Each structure stands twice: as C-alpha cells, then as structure tokens.
Amino acid sequence: MTLLALRFLALTSVRPGEVHAMGWHELSEDRSVWLIPAERMKMRREHEVPLSRQAREILEAVFLLTGKGPLVFPNSRWAHRPMSENALSYLLQRAGYSERQVPHGFRASFSSIMNERYPSDRAIIDLMLAHQNKDRVEAAYNRALHRERRKELAQIWADLLMENASPPADLLGHQKR
Template sequence: MLTDMQVRRLLPTGKSYKASDSGGLYLQVSPTGSKLWRMKYRFGGKEKLLSFGSYPAVSLSDARRARDDARQELREGRDPSLTRKQRRAQAASSETRLQAVGEAWLAAQKQKWSDSHYNDVETTLIRLVWPKIGNIPIPEITPPMVLSVIRDIEKKRAIETARRVRQRLSAIFCYGIATGVGFSDPADVIKGALAPLKKGKQPAITDLGELRQMIADVESIPAHPVTVLAMRFLALTAVRPGEVRAMPWTEVNGNIWEIPAERMKMKRPHAVPLSRQAIETLAAMHTLTGRGPLVFPNARWAHRPMSENAIGYMINRAGYSGRHVPHGFRAAFSSIMNERLPEQRLIIDQMLAHVPKDKTEMAYNRAQHIERRRIIYQEWADILLDGFVSPMDLILRPRR
C-alpha cells in the first residue's frame, strides 16, 4: 500500500508508469509529472477503469474513499462508472468547486453577452459569492448555504442585487448539472425565502435645492475619489449608472461622449455633449486612471468596472438611504429641466435616450440636435454645481 510520503516522492520518468495501492487503486504518473488516481475493476466480464481525479487535488485518503464507494457499488451489482455515488466521490477535485464551475459557466456565456454585462456578472460573483462558498464542491452546497449568501447581500439594502446573484447562482448550478459535476440547484429552491422586492419608481430628489445639498453632503464624506467623481459625472450627464461605470476612455471624442449601441439599454448609439464641468471631471479622472482602459475602474482591478453598488453605498452613508439612488439623477434632470424648459421636452427625452412614443418623435430624434443639447447640459451643470469645489479638489479630499 502507498503512503502519503511515497506519493509525494513519485517522480516522472521517461514514460508513464503505475504505483499500486490496493483494491485495484493505483496512481498513474505521466512523463510530464502529472499524477492521476485510477481504479481497475471488472464488470459484466469486462475490464474497466475509473478515474478519481489528479493528485494533489485528490489526496490519497480521498482516492481510497472513492475506491471503497466504487467497490460497494460493485457488491450491489452496479457499475460504479454509471452511478451517482461514484460521481460524488470526485467532489474533492478542484474542478467541482463552485468557483471553478462558475468560471467555466462565465466563459461559456462570454460570446453571448456584451463586455459590460460580462464584467458586471463576474464582479458580483468575485465580490459577493466566491469568498464565502467559492471553494466548496458543488454537490456539497445546500440551500441554507446559498440563502445565507443572499441574505448577507439583502442586509446591505441591495435587494435587487441579491435577486440577480441568486439567478446567476441558479444558472451556474444548472450548468454544473449539465456538465456532470452537480446534481441539484439549491439556488432555485430558496426563491420563496427572499425579501420582497418593492415595485415602483426608484427614489429621487427632484427639488434643485435639495439635490444640490445632497451632492454637497455626499462629497463631504470620506470616500474613494473614483467613486466621488463618478457620482458627479453621473449627475452631470444623467445617463444610466451602468453606462458610467463601464465607460472606457476610447468613447471620449473631444467634448462628446459617444456610447455605442451595445452598451445602451435600447441598443441604439447615444451621444452626450459634455458640459465644461463634465470635461473638468474627466480631466481630473485622467490623472488617476488615464493609463488604464476605463474611466471609472474598480478600486482593486483597473481593467474591471467599479462596483455597481459603490455610488449607491456612498449616497447611503451620507444619510440619503431611501431618498435618492444613482438612477435618480435621471429623474432629477428630467423634472428640473422640463420645468425650466417645457418647450424642449422632446430634446430632453432624447438626452435621456428614451424610446420615442410615436413616429413624429422618432423622426425628431433622428436629428441629433447636438448643439441644443450641449446648451441644455451646460445650463444643467451651471445650476447644479454653482459654487462647488473643482474635481481636482475632490481628489485631495480624505479617502475612506
């Protein structure tokens, strides 16, 4: 019989060879040095082989347990290569870990998704799931384990994010079932235990004075400068938060931000004429992130977008939880500027990339009206940030 010391000391030679243990179990050592646990047995008059995974991912004791399970199946008259028990014996292999299966699932989706959506999904899994249950083999993950992860997200008042994470976990478990490393979907059975999602409009401050005070309060608390300047840029442009978070420097064309169709919700390209204050914000950001691909990258990984919750958490920390969310800047811009410029409703709708309601508006929207939109954006920036500190001053503020 083999010992742990003997297994560790097995070295490659010029050709593949076997180191036998007992009960048909042996370790096959390849010329490259890789070591694979295998078991030779007979069933139905034929000699067959089982593979239990590679060493050291599958230890000697793990391999022996897998062998014993397989021998029990043989005693019961079943071929272990076709049974659920034998597949479960491979759970110690790193390929069955949730993170490994999840990364394989992500790779399978890459061609179907936009880069921004792929990065969003990958980032949420890296931040919220892998640290907690990523190293657990899929067959060992139970519904209470998944529910614990989801409830931790809900406690941070990110109920929509929690639901999206559950859906993504469910897709990973289904992928595991399809590829033969899993047997159930514990993320599916917890749906009824999730916190209720409140339907309706997202909270937004639409009074100009209160909105200015909110921005001032948020910018006064310690926070990462990328998050602070991302919120200011979001407020100035009134685009959707995801379009700011995944914004690459290549989309900035002089004083116009050109967002391609694949990054827009309605899959139509969108041009944002930049106000003086928005250009100053980008200039300040360039001193921080100009050498990387993204304007507002993740604090840890420069090639990934900032967290989808970063701006919202910062607003909440300033005392505005339930009163304003990042998406609320769109409602604020629409309400305030439509009240100031009621005759420009169609242009303001175009600036918000809203879907035209009829053919007349659709024809109107075909004209970009760039200069008129630039004037409106500049008026918005002037009334919104009058008297505020410059973006470069924000960079020097205390960090969290």
C-alpha cells in the same frame, strides 16, 4: 474616484451602468462628446452625450489617475474591471441619503427640473435621456439630433448643479471611510 463618478453621473444624466463601464475610447478627441456604444445602452442604440465644461473638468482630473488604463472610473481593486455596480449607491447611503436619493434618481431630477424650466424642449430633454419616441411614425422619420441645443441644455444643467461646488481636483484627495 467614486465621488467624481457620482458627480459625473449627475452632470450627464445617463444611467449608472453607463458610467460604471465608461471607456476612455468612447470620448471624442477633445472630450466634448461621449459616444456610448449601442451594446451598453438599454435600447441598444448608441447614445451621444454632450459634455459640459464641468464634466470635462472631471475627466481631466480623473485622467491623471486612470488615463493609462481602458476605463475612466475603474474598480478600486482591479483597474481593468468596471467600477462596482453598487459603489455609487453605497456612497450615497454612507453620505446619509439612504431612501432619499439613488444614482438613477439624477435622471428624474434632470428631467423634472429641465422640463419645468424649458417645456418647449421636452423632446430634446427626452433625447438627452436616450428615451425612445413612442410615436413609431415620427421615430421612423425624425432623426434630428439637436446637438447644439443639447449642448446648451447640458451646460445650463451643469451650471445649476455645480454653482459653488469645489473643483474636481479637490475631491481626489478626499479621505476614504
């Protein structure tokens, strides 16, 4: 479950805490969009996350295990509680990435790589990261969501990350250490 949560985190480029407490009710009916409630967001504004095909495949695999409960990635001991805030960090450390990769680092990777490849989409990439526009006047007037381009960029990112990756269902049988 933690492996799938980490993969989902990398694909969506959200903050780790948003994945830890993700509820099934936050997903659109077809699971193509994840609407994170304002109270769980750093800037206290709801955030719409378009989900790539690969992210939706993770949700399909996880649904078999947690779909009857309220949380997508629950605590390993208590299904009604969110995953431990340290679970993803510990997984990276056990995998040998200590001091080289942290869960929050996927956001920096997404921003750096996608801005390098698509410099004209800088504002949309910031929007995908739920960054607030520093220009207060523009922020007050420009409320564009760029849904279609965000969906395209999310899929491009997922295709880049998941090239030659095993299917999510294969990770469900992974042995714990």
